[in-house]
Amino acid sequence: MKQTNKRMMSMVFTLTIVALLYFSGPSTAITAALGAIADVYRGQLAAITGSVTLNDYEFIMNSGTVILTIDTASDGSFNCTLPKVTGSANVTCSNNQNISVLASSSNWDYGYGYGYDYGYAYSPYTYSYQYGYGYEYGSNWLNTVLSYNVLWRVPRTYDIGEFTATINVYADGTQVPVGSENVQTFTVNRPTVLINEVLANPSGTEPDEEFIELYNTENTTANITGWTLGDGTGTIVNYSLNGTISGQGFKVYFGAETGITLNNAGDTVYLYDTLGAIVDEFTWSSDPGQGISFVRSANGGDNWTTTDSPTPGTTNEEVAFAMSLEEVWNLVSIPVTLSNQTPQSTLSSIADKYTIVWGYNATDTGDPWKKYVPGAAIGNDLASITPEWGYWIRVNSTSATLNVSGEGPTTTDIALVDVWNLVGFPSLTAAANVSAALSTIDGNYTIVWAYNATDTGDPWKKNVPGAAIGNDLVALTPGYGLWIRANVTSETLTI
Numbered sequence: 001m002k003q004t005n006k007r008m009m010s011m012v013f014t015l016t017i018v019a020l021l022y023f024s025g026p027s028t029a030i031t032a033a034l035g036a037i038a039d040v041y042r043g044q045l046a047a048i049t050g051s052v053t054l055n056d057y058e059f060i061m062n063s064g065t066v067i068l069t070i071d072t073a074s075d076g077s078f079n080c081t082l083p084k085v086t087g088s089a090n091v092t093c094s095n096n097q098n099i100s101v102l103a104s105s106s107n108w109d110y111g112y113g114y115g116y117d118y119g120y121a122y123s124p125y126t127y128s129y130q131y132g133y134g135y136e137y138g139s140n141w142l143n144t145v146l147s148y149n150v151l152w153r154v155p156r157t158y159d160i161g162e163f164t165a166t167i168n169v170y171a172d173g174t175q176v177p178v179g180s181e182n183v184q185t186f187t188v189n190r191p192t193v194l195i196n197e198v199l200a201n202p203s204g205t206e207p208d209e210e211f212i213e214l215y216n217t218e219n220t221t222a223n224i225t226g227w228t229l230g231d232g233t234g235t236i237v238n239y240s241l242n243g244t245i246s247g248q249g250f251k252v253y254f255g256a257e258t259g260i261t262l263n264n265a266g267d268t269v270y271l272y273d274t275l276g277a278i279v280d281e282f283t284w285s286s287d288p289g290q291g292i293s294f295v296r297s298a299n300g301g302d303n304w305t306t307t308d309s310p311t312p313g314t315t316n317e318e319v320a321f322a323m324s325l326e327e328v329w330n331l332v333s334i335p336v337t338l339s340n341q342t343p344q345s346t347l348s349s350i351a352d353k354y355t356i357v358w359g360y361n362a363t364d365t366g367d368p369w370k371k372y373v374p375g376a377a378i379g380n381d382l383a384s385i386t387p388e389w390g391y392w393i394r395v396n397s398t399s400a401t402l403n404v405s406g407e408g409p410t411t412t413d414i415a416l417v418d419v420w421n422l423v424g425f426p427s428l429t430a431a432a433n434v435s436a437a438l439s440t441i442d443g444n445y446t447i448v449w450a451y452n453a454t455d456t457g458d459p460w461k462k463n464v465p466g467a468a469i470g471n472d473l474v475a476l477t478p479g480y481g482l483w484i485r486a487n488v489t490s491e492t493l494t495i
Contacts, residue, residue: 032066032167037186040154043277046186048150050082050167065170068099068150073161073188082148082167102149156278160188191279192218193227193245195271196296198282199310200262203291207255210262211312212269217300219247227279229253231260232268248299252312297408303337305408319408319428323479324454325350325400330393331451331481333424334385336406341384343372346404353397357382359389360422363415387426388414390481414493416441416486423482426495431476434463440494441486448473449483 035049071077078095088102166183196215216222222245230238239258245251268283293310297303297319357372359382370382412426431437448463461473
């Protein structure tokens with residue numbers, strides 16, 4: 001009986017020690033942190049460093065999940081599940097994004113164990129009993145750290161702006177509290193150096209007189225040593241760049257120097273940085289004609305157009321537009337994008353020759369009409385004049401010519417709603433057929449009205465889709481505004 005009691009007491013003692021070893025381990029305190037993230041441009045690699053420090057190896061290995069979340073300026077957010085083992089890995093994230101990860105660790109192991117043994121032998125002459133226990137405990141499970149080095153290439157299609165990166169630890173779908181340093185912000189910018197002008201079909205010798213012009217959009221000098229120019233069709237040639245471009249400066253590379261042959265009928269020009277990332281590219285699909293170059297309509301601007309007066313190494317000319325106005329109400333639109341879109345600046349060429357401007361925002365159902373009165377201290381709620389919309393201008397002079405200069409139009413999307421919409425015609429080329437010009441909303445509008453103030457006897461012109469007679473609005477002219485009656489809740493007109 002005494003031996004049995006000893007045996008039981010020893011077993012209880014041993015199990016108590018094991019329990020103490022197991023349950024006296026660390027708590028599940030977790031700290032997640034990110035290092036500062038340098039600003040990047042679209043197409044460049046964003047370098048993100050992070051770490052997770054915790055006191056419970058089993059939690060993170062069995063049920064914990066480490067998530068890196070990146071929230072973009074306007075292209076949504078995506079989540080990446082980071083690996084819990086050391087080494088390198090390529091990780092597919094949500095929203096079709098991918099990252100490369102290098103994970104390392106410190107104190108990322110622990111162990112404990114115990115041994116228990118007893119026995120006895122009995123014979124009529126001999127009785128023996130032996131008993132023992134032991135344990136081993138490794139203390140490296142305290143302050144275990146997983147460190148991450150993450151690279152993510154910012155898509156060139158993403159909008160610029162402030163991005164945020166967050167690292168968190170989750171358990172069974174519930175976020176575990178983390179430290180306050182787990183969020184970092186960084187800014188994604190446009191590249192400072194852009195392709196600014198391309199001449200693929202020169203009047204002179206090809207390819208020697210073909211050229212690619214670069215432009216530095218910043219005020220400070222840009223170092224392009226180690227960058228590369230290349231094309232994407234036919235015989236592919238990549239030309240290594242050296243040197244710098246001064247602030248707001250240009251650098252021109254002719255075919256005689258680069259060996260790049262540009263295809264007149266269609267090609268793509270690429271600009272790569274030192275890491276091989278695409279900084280900028282320009283693609284064309286048809287021959288613009290001999291001696292005609294493709295240019296950004298303002299240096300470093302978003303819109304491209306063509307010019308029959310190439311300007312290698314000098315400022316690209318803005319697109320100019322002029323329109324004569326009558327001493328009555330005029331329904332107009334501005335087909336170019338101005339650097340300053342305030343009504344006062346936009347209409348500076350007719351200053352003192354108009355009394356009021358009205359715009360109509362159909363999406364503002366409570367107060368669609370917006371006005372601008374020159375010199376008014378209060379009451380003006382028309383803040384800008386843009387190519388998408390039409391405007392009524394009351395002119396009080398017999399000689400008023402509206403002159404504007406800005407970026408030429410490319411493709412413009414105009415949101416329509418199920419009411420009357422006052423829109424612009426953002427094109428520098430007349431459209432001979434109304435239905436063709438409005439083909440993107442075919443079947444989703446009932447009538448279009450324009451107002452030609454020069455036709456004093458019959459200024460209103462209309463077009464009803466499918467009408468056999470009665471349509472006197474047969475073409476769309478740059479500079480005129482349009483009233484469109486949409487018959488769907490939401491529609492987009494693309495011009």
